[in-house]
Amino acid sequence: MSMFCYQCQEATKGVACTVVGTCGKKEDLCHLQDLTMYVLKGISIYTTLARKQGIEINDSVNKVVFDGLFMTITNANFDNERFVNFIKDALKVRDEVRESFVNAGGKLPEELHDSAIWTGETEEEFEAKNEDVSVLATENEDIRSLRELVTYGVKGMAAYVEHAYNLGHEKEEIHVFIQRALASTTDDSLSVDDLVGLTLETGKYGVEAMQLLDNANTSSYGNPVATKVNIGVGDKPGILISGHDLRDIEDLLIQTEGKGVDVYTHCEMLPAHAYPAFKKYKHFIGNYGNAWWQQKEEFTAFQGPILFTTNCIVPPSKSSTYADKVFTTGAAGYPGSKHIPDREKGGRKDFSEIIELAKTCPPPKEIETGEINGGFAHNQVIELADKVVDAVKSGAIKKFFVMAGCDGRQNKRNYYTDFASKLPQDTVILTAGCAKFRYNKLALGDIGGIPRVLDAGQCNDSYSLVKIALALKEVFGLDDLNDLPIAYNIAWYEQKAVIVLLALLHLGVKNIKLGPTLPAFLSPNVANVLIENFGISGIGEVEEDMENLLRA
Incomplete structure (x- = not known):
């Protein structure tokens, strides 16, 4: 096969894109993105070693890592030249970090992973490295699955970190984790159990990254309002x-x-x-x-x-x-x-x-008219807490459905429009991300002035949904988030949705429906771990899924 990519929901036949990406990326771009990740792992090996010996890492190195991660997210960057130049610059950064480490008295291990020592200068040399840096270079299916699950979670986290950075907000502990996690994906001594633990830890730092960005956005521009x-x-x-x-x-x-x-x-x-x-x-x-x-x-x-x-x-x-x-x-x-x-x-x-x-351009052509509701992030919804609690206690609201995440091209995603339109009138949808475009223009009405679709914002604003759930948990005096009248029916597409999922798992949320298909990068054994420990399941028929979620 000329390429292998299965990081997004639209992986060909639910397995992998092996000729050209559904997203549109060609094999040469796929190889450059794989090599970008390889070099970032090499940098991370040295930064992790350095920090263990108390050696500080320059902020510019952190930025190279999260910039590179973000560039490889699905549908972000299709420019081969940008990747070639990035790899050349990243190799220089990697070697500078190594030199600084050694000059500061750091002792290098006798054996270093190839990503920490390989070098190349031309696009031809980069292409020739393809087989070594491909996802399939990890032969054990379960180890590969967990390494990629961590990697995709870290990619999503890096996107949130970059947005916060652009607003002047950083948290060193998140940089430390991202680089330690990348370095860990090169460590053949780690077992499946070790990598499962690292996966859940990725979710922990995902929560911190979303909180960091939430603070950056609201301190810069105020709390969103209805x-x-x-x-x-x-x-x-x-x-x-x-x-x-x-x-x-x-x-x-x-x-x-x-x-x-x-x-x-x-x-x-x-x-x-x-x-x-x-x-x-x-x-x-x-x-x-x-x-x-x-x-x-x-x-x-x-x-x-x-x-x-x-x-x-x-x-x-x-x-x-x-x-x-x-x-x-x-x-x-x-x-x-x-x-x-x-x-x-x-x-x-x-x-x-x-x-x-x-x-020099004419005005936009009108394709629709009207208005849609937005602005129901955590601060706005918590201001409505008394009204919401009264509605729950009176029975006006029987259940909340978290329908956050991503939209995509597959016809199967009509499921989410049908699901939203058929929900009983005493239910409220909590949403974030572009999945909302499947139902945010439906005439779903309100419950006592509370819109039946409460849109918290972007995919990273899924943190708002967590804060809302935690606030309701406290108001109702519950010990467990899973005792709330909230069901989770989440759509995913790319790596930012992966970190949101891992964040929810870290917080202990169970029985999440995930669709329209389960990730191709989950091996059967890894999928079983998520099913058995967290109750994750795929979607089925609308009526049956709705009945089960309403009853739960």
Whole structure:
């Protein structure tokens, strides 16, 4: 096979992409991403050794690690050249860390993993390394499964760490863990039990990473408030901003003010409308479109430039009328698209080229009208706690359903629309992530003024759902989260959903339904561990699943 990738839910035939990725990445890009991970593991071996001997690691090294991890997330970066240059730079960083370690009196082990010593300079040498760095280089299926589960969790964690970093928030312990976890995936002495323990520890630090980002977002922009978001259009040219990075949207809003250009959010940027700091911008019009996978049709209709701040990029078709209007920044990248460089310390990214292009474009075509609810993060819902508790005690609310996570292309995901639409009127959906686009425009009504869909925000805002559950647990005087009238029916797609799942497992949440398919990277034995210890199960038929979850 020319490649092997099974890190996302759309792995071909539920096994792996072995010719070309469902996401659109080709085999050469897959090999470069695998090699990127290999070099990051080499760096992490040295940083972990150094820290054990009390040697400090430069902040710039931490950034290389989480930048590289984020670039390899599904649909984030398709630019081979960016990866080639990154690998060259990362190899230099790895060797500099090694040299600093030795110069500080550190003693190297007699045997080092190949990722810590291999070197190459050309793209041909990088390609030749493919067989050694492939996922399949780990022959034992269960060890491979657990190593990849940890790796994908760490990738998702790195995305949250990078967003927090961009807002000036860091936590050294998280960097330490990420690098220790990467180094551990090269350690052949670790048993299955050791790796299971590391997997749950990954969930622990996932909670800390989400908490870090929550603090970064709310201290920078205020706590989200209940907000009705416009889904129609204005009469001015627009810029569509996609992805997850709130610092980028702040920079864009400041630079577009008074320029005759409107700003619209796309997909996971929708929750930005609920932050008080962004409400002052009159040209911040609303949200355009739906989940990421529908972007080809919707970007064509938008007519203006599109800025990707992170994943999720769907490669434009050759006949696309918008490909020359796509810009990327941060971890995102696409060949032929203009990449906006990182901001200088204390400065802002320069979005002037995007703004000037927008001025030459017609306004967006209207594809829908109306409003959708947002802004129900933990602070807003906890403010409604008395109302919510009274509704539960009176029987007006019988059950909460956490339907957070990701959306995707497969027809089987219609399950989530059907599930939401058929839920009894005395139930409330708690959601976060782009999975909500399967049901957030349905007329599901409210219960005594409480919307039946409470949208906490982006995928990383799943932390809000945890805080809401913990607050309800305290209010009701319960000892166990699992005693709450909350059921979990979660959709996943990529690695940020993996860290959310591991975080929930760390917190002790059980009986999660996960779909539309269980991860291909779970070996039968590892899947059984999750089933037996945590009650994880796949989805089935809507009516049967609903009956079981309502009864539980």
